[in-house]
Amino acid sequence: MKHLIAPSVLSADFANLQRDIEMINSSAADWFHVDIMDGVFVPNISFGFPVMEALKKHAKKPLDVHLMIVNPDLYIEQFAAAGANSITVHYEACVHLNKTVQAIHKTGAKACVALNPHTPVELLIDILPVLDMVLIMSVNPGFGGQQFIPNTLLKIRRLKAMAAAVNPGLLIEVDGGVSIQNMGDLIAAGADVFVAGNAIFSAESPLEMIETMKDISASALRSI
Numbered sequence: 754m755k756h757l758i759a760p761s762v763l764s765a766d767f768a769n770l771q772r773d774i775e776m777i778n779s780s781a782a783d784w785f786h787v788d789i790m791d792g793v794f795v796p797n798i799s800f801g802f803p804v805m806e807a808l809k810k811h812a813k814k815p816l817d818v819h820l821m822i823v824n825p826d827l828y829i830e831q832f833a834a835a836g837a838n839s840i841t842v843h844y845e846a847c848v849h850l851n852k853t854v855q856a857i858h859k860t861g862a863k864a865c866v867a868l869n870p871h872t873p874v875e876l877l878i879d880i881l882p883v884l885d886m887v888l889i890m891s892v893n894p895g896f897g898g899q900q901f902i903p904n905t906l907l908k909i910r911r912l913k914a915m916a917a918a919v920n921p922g923l924l925i926e927v928d929g930g931v932s933i934q935n936m937g938d939l940i941a942a943g944a945d946v947f948v949a950g951n952a953i954f955s956a957e958s959p960l961e962m963i964e965t966m967k968d969i970s971a972s973a974l975r976s977i
């Protein structure tokens with residue numbers, strides 16, 4: 754299984770957004786990770802539809818949209834129309850999660866559920882068969898540049914074992930504090946998709962950093 758790198762647009766330079774979008778277009782990265790924060794579900798406000806429209810216009814890779822918002826059902830169709838290829842909602846923000854997942858699938862987007870660091874993966878057992886991806890938050894959501902929470906590795910291992918039984922094709926995405934220092938451990942635990950903001954955009958050469966992340970993935974695959 755190929756690992757995917759999804760640079761987090763939250764860490765881009767918004768005064769030079771087109772430049773940073775072109776950087777990701779020309780890089781070895783696989784997806785754009787797009788963090789939508791409402792200032793209620795998380796203590797930060799990021800951006801909304803005008804930025805989504807700009808991304809849709811210029812991005813040449815899939816848009817992986819992570820909704821850190823309350824009442825995500827209200828906005829699913831709008832995000833799909835704005836170009837989202839996958840839509841992630843938080844377990845903690847959904848009262849009728851199965852219905853929300855159905856609504857995402859109805860738009861044609863991939864459906865993903867995110868878990869905050871304190872939420873056990875076991876709570877997903879009955880929804881897992883219908884999901885395309887689970888996003889494991891490895892920091893408390895809201896801000897880029899935070900420190901990776903080590904317990905994430907155990908959560909990924911447990912989720913991988915659960916998925917093997919009911920949905921072997923499930924992708925496991927990890928988000929928060931991902932770097933070349935912990936990628937090897939995350940791959941060994943079973944992660945497939947790596948969201949990285951600070952590690953990429955604060956690097957001297959973001960392009961080379963993405964390349965290095967891809968090399969770590971390739972050498973992990975060779976050693977299997």
Ligand SMILES: O=C(CO)[C@@H](O)[C@H](O)COP(=O)(O)O
Pocket residue numbers: 761763764786788819892893894895896897898899928929930931948949950951952
């Ligand atoms: O969802 C979030 C933060 O809530 C993430 O997508 C961050 O944007 C990842 O940034 P780094 O931790 O890699 O800097």
